[in-house]
Amino acid sequence: MAHETVHARIGLVGLGVMGANLALNIAENGFPIAVYNRTGSVTDDFMASAGDLAPALLPAKTPQDLVASLQSPRAIIIMVQAGGPVDAVIETLRPHLEEGDMIIDAGNANFHDTRRREAALRETGIRFFGMGVSGGEEGARHGPSIMVGGDPAAFEAIRDIIEAISAKFKGTPCATHFGPDGAGHFVKTVHNGIEYADMQMIAEVYGLLRDGQDRDAPGIGALFESWDKGPLSSYLVEITGKVLQATDPETGRPMVEMIVDSAGQKGTGRWTAIEAITLGQSPSTIEAAVAARAWSAAKPARIDGAALFASTDAPAFTLSDDTLEQALLAAKIIAYDQGFSLLAAASEAFDWDMDLADCAEVWRAGCIIRSTMLDEMAAAIREGLPHGQLIFAPRFAARLETATTALRRVVAEAALTGLPVPAFSAALAYFDTMRQARGTADVIQAQRDFFGAHGFARTDGGVGHHGPWGA
Numbered sequence: 001m002a003h004e005t006v007h008a009r010i011g012l013v014g015l016g017v018m019g020a021n022l023a024l025n026i027a028e029n030g031f032p033i034a035v036y037n038r039t040g041s042v043t044d045d046f047m048a049s050a051g052d053l054a055p056a057l058l059p060a061k062t063p064q065d066l067v068a069s070l071q072s073p074r075a076i077i078i079m080v081q082a083g084g085p086v087d088a089v090i091e092t093l094r095p096h097l098e099e100g101d102m103i104i105d106a107g108n109a110n111f112h113d114t115r116r117r118e119a120a121l122r123e124t125g126i127r128f129f130g131m132g133v134s135g136g137e138e139g140a141r142h143g144p145s146i147m148v149g150g151d152p153a154a155f156e157a158i159r160d161i162i163e164a165i166s167a168k169f170k171g172t173p174c175a176t177h178f179g180p181d182g183a184g185h186f187v188k189t190v191h192n193g194i195e196y197a198d199m200q201m202i203a204e205v206y207g208l209l210r211d212g213q214d215r216d217a218p219g220i221g222a223l224f225e226s227w228d229k230g231p232l233s234s235y236l237v238e239i240t241g242k243v244l245q246a247t248d249p250e251t252g253r254p255m256v257e258m259i260v261d262s263a264g265q266k267g268t269g270r271w272t273a274i275e276a277i278t279l280g281q282s283p284s285t286i287e288a289a290v291a292a293r294a295w296s297a298a299k300p301a302r303i304d305g306a307a308l309f310a311s312t313d314a315p316a317f318t319l320s321d322d323t324l325e326q327a328l329l330a331a332k333i334i335a336y337d338q339g340f341s342l343l344a345a346a347s348e349a350f351d352w353d354m355d356l357a358d359c360a361e362v363w364r365a366g367c368i369i370r371s372t373m374l375d376e377m378a379a380a381i382r383e384g385l386p387h388g389q390l391i392f393a394p395r396f397a398a399r400l401e402t403a404t405t406a407l408r409r410v411v412a413e414a415a416l417t418g419l420p421v422p423a424f425s426a427a428l429a430y431f432d433t434m435r436q437a438r439g440t441a442d443v444i445q446a447q448r449d450f451f452g453a454h455g456f457a458r459t460d461g462g463v464g465h466h467g468p469w470g471a
């Protein structure tokens, strides 16, 4: 049934996992919301399960009905898969919208698409927002972290809704406007890149304990549970504790042992790495995590490799749990350092004038990478980062001095044991590079000049010099 006479404050298209929960969150916060889903039966099922919130939800049968249900200026959230589906939904809505109306893409879009859509819709007078939402199903329902990009003045029209539905950190909404066009989606993309790195590092600890010390999943899970009470306290450490202690109801074995070890990826980690390289950055921990997911997919090759290159004399992994905890702490700080550096580079390249402390703060609650460390990271950024890098911030540099000793021991022993730790190794290599006043790029410059006459700067002054290679 259409709702031409009832006007909802906001609309939402896409009642999948995230959209359905976001709609319920919006309704629960007192904002009547019109909802539409391409497959009508999904809307019917959604309404049937909405319970007490049903009166605040206006189901629409068509995009036109949805638009007609909204008060003006209209604001419509799109929560569908990234890419073509977003463009398809925009096309179904556009003919029914007027100048001043707003479309808010709340999915995980590539920020280049967001910039393109924002520019195209601006021509028609429609304000387009790219809004990153993090927190999974639970977050969408009860308070996600929200990263917004788009026209700041237009954002004021929906700010009350966005802040109301967001997670709160000590009463402060985890919902921030980061800049125009793709800024919000870029912050969400880097959030996911850090998420990839953090997940990979946690998985590496699991692998060292499982394969290097023959420990069972529930025992490792209990260790993560205990770490969640210390400096590593974070959502990902918390859920890893739970995941590893879960039992498969069908076999009675640890659930994780019944899961094929090939990781999926929808693109945000890869986008982070690609964009970083384009911007002259290299967040090696994130790159390593993306690579590790890709390698994990090569299951048949790994099975053959295990037989072909079987270790016969690999020593055991002997390091203590405390050493591993410190190593994870060090690697995690380094991953954030790389993420923040990337955000700073993008902000400069795209004129977003982004406040990095705002990024740390918006991630303090609701999102997948929330952790107790983020509040301190925000404080460190506000104090000013030497060279723009978190690892040089006094409160983190002191911690890294001891924690990287543990990281070094873990990487070294993992290598001798033959156990892969790509993200840990990447973190350590980056750290060691950043504490080397004289690096080895002098020889690279010499090689470039030798084969391509590219020139080099001399240590005693001047640029554009050439070496005596032909002599």
Ligand SMILES: NC(=O)C1=CN([C@@H]2O[C@H](COP(=O)(O)OP(=O)(O)OC[C@H]3O[C@@H](n4cnc5c(N)ncnc54)[C@H](OP(=O)(O)O)[C@@H]3O)[C@@H](O)[C@H]2O)C=CC1
Residues within 6 Å of the ligand: 013, 014, 015, 016, 017, 018, 019, 037, 038, 039, 042, 079, 080, 081, 082, 084, 085, 086, 088, 089, 106, 107, 108, 109, 133, 134, 135, 136, 137, 266
């Ligand atoms: N799941 C998560 O933890 C998180 C997901 N995200 C992002 O949120 C977005 C939605 O994810 P999620 O809710 O998990 O996805 P789901 O697969 O649960 O739902 C997808 C929704 O998109 C709709 N849809 C797909 N293609 C089209 C199309 N061409 N035209 C119209 N509607 C379409 C589907 O409609 P239909 O029922 O008709 O198929 C459905 O409502 C994605 O961008 C995702 O990356 C962001 C944060 C966390």
Ligand SMILES: O=C(CO)[C@H](O)[C@H](O)COP(=O)(O)O
Residues within 6 Å of the ligand: 108, 133, 134, 135, 136, 192, 195, 264, 265, 266, 267, 268, 269, 368
């Ligand atoms: O955005 C998210 C969490 O923040 C989504 O869960 C996303 O799907 C995670 O990425 P991937 O599917 O590539 O692991």
